[in-house]
Amino acid sequence: MRALLFLLLIIALFLLVRFVINRVDQFRREAEWEEAARERAEKEAKIKAQQPEPMIHCELCNLHLPEKEGLCVTDNAGEKHCFCSKEHLEQFIEEKTKN
Numbered sequence: 001m002r003a004l005l006f007l008l009l010i011i012a013l014f015l016l017v018r019f020v021i022n023r024v025d026q027f028r029r030e031a032e033w034e035e036a037a038r039e040r041a042e043k044e045a046k047i048k049a050q051q052p053e054p055m056i057h058c059e060l061c062n063l064h065l066p067e068k069e070g071l072c073v074t075d076n077a078g079e080k081h082c083f084c085s086k087e088h089l090e091q092f093i094e095e096k097t098k099n
């Protein structure tokens, strides 16, 4: 009888240890996964920051500038025309309509 109790105790201990090991392993894996996700997000943000801004050039004065600082319009033919300022856009339209 004592031997049986001892055996049960050993089995219970074994199960407990296995449970604890599994939990620790699970926590470790979750932490690793979170770390990897964080690193991936950081890397993506870095790549995004390194990408150069799209540049355009004014069709009138040929000035190069970032697209968001310029003024781009699409004509009836579907062609994109970019300008450094509203004045140059208007001047371009004026010259186009003259021809």
Ligand SMILES: [Zn+2]
Pocket: 058, 059, 060, 061, 062, 063, 083, 084, 085, 088
């Ligand atoms: Zn210009």
